[in-house]
Amino acid sequence: MTPDDFKERFKSLKLTITALIVVFMMILGFAGLLIYDPQFFEENISKNTETITQGTDESGFIEGNYKMLVVANCTACHSSKLVTQNRASKEGWKNMIRWMQETQNLWDLGENEEKILEYLSKHYAPEGQGRRASLKVEAWYALDN
Numbered sequence: 496m497t498p499d500d501f502k503e504r505f506k507s508l509k510l511t512i513t514a515l516i517v518v519f520m521m522i523l524g525f526a527g528l529l530i531y532d533p534q535f536f537e538e539n540i541s542k543n544t545e546t547i548t549q550g551t552d553e554s555g556f557i558e559g560n561y562k563m564l565v566v567a568n569c570t571a572c573h574s575s576k577l578v579t580q581n582r583a584s585k586e587g588w589k590n591m592i593r594w595m596q597e598t599q600n601l602w603d604l605g606e607n608e609e610k611i612l613e614y615l616s617k618h619y620a621p622e623g624q625g626r627r628a629s630l631k632v633e634a635w636y637a638l639d640n
């Protein structure tokens with residue numbers, strides 16, 4: 496075997512090993528994805544077939560300023576439905592946030608709080624706002640789902 500032959504063989508061996516490593520990494524990445532989130536594919540499928548209410552996207556929230564802030568901060572612990580099925584004034588939303596902060600470990604929303612309140616009180620305002628006072632909630636209770 497001449498040194499040139501050897502070089503040639505070594506080159507193709509290097510190529511084979513590189514290709515194997517790449518394939519191995521891809522399999523590993525794919526497996527990791529499945530282990531990390533087994534519903535990864537199913538979830539995307541069901542999202543697409545779900546009926547989409549007008550004016551909302553797959554997050555379930557009405558389009559508007561600061562929507563993504565609300566999605567980011569308000570869907571970590573429960574579904575968006577729990578939020579969107581509620582209506583309240585700015586004060587009412589603030590109370591709900593305070594209640595979650597005091598009892599459910601909701602974090603301090605910092606300067607985003609005002610923006611979140613603006614979004615919620617605009618898009619999820621009580622029906623008939625301005626004609627009657629918003630409901631006063633005396634005692635909160637936890638749902639068990």
Ligand code: HEC
Binds near residue numbers: 571600639
């Ligand atoms: C740290 C977890 C957490 C985060 C983040 C969170 N919540 Fe909640 N929230 C809860 C829990 C726990 C409940 C009680 C219901 C339950 O157990 O599913 C709840 C209930 C609610 C309810 C229903 C209250 C009722 O009794 O009808 C509303 C409305 C709500 N959250 C709005 C929000 C909004 C708006 C945000 C974002 C600012 C938010 N949540 C973020 C934990 C959280």
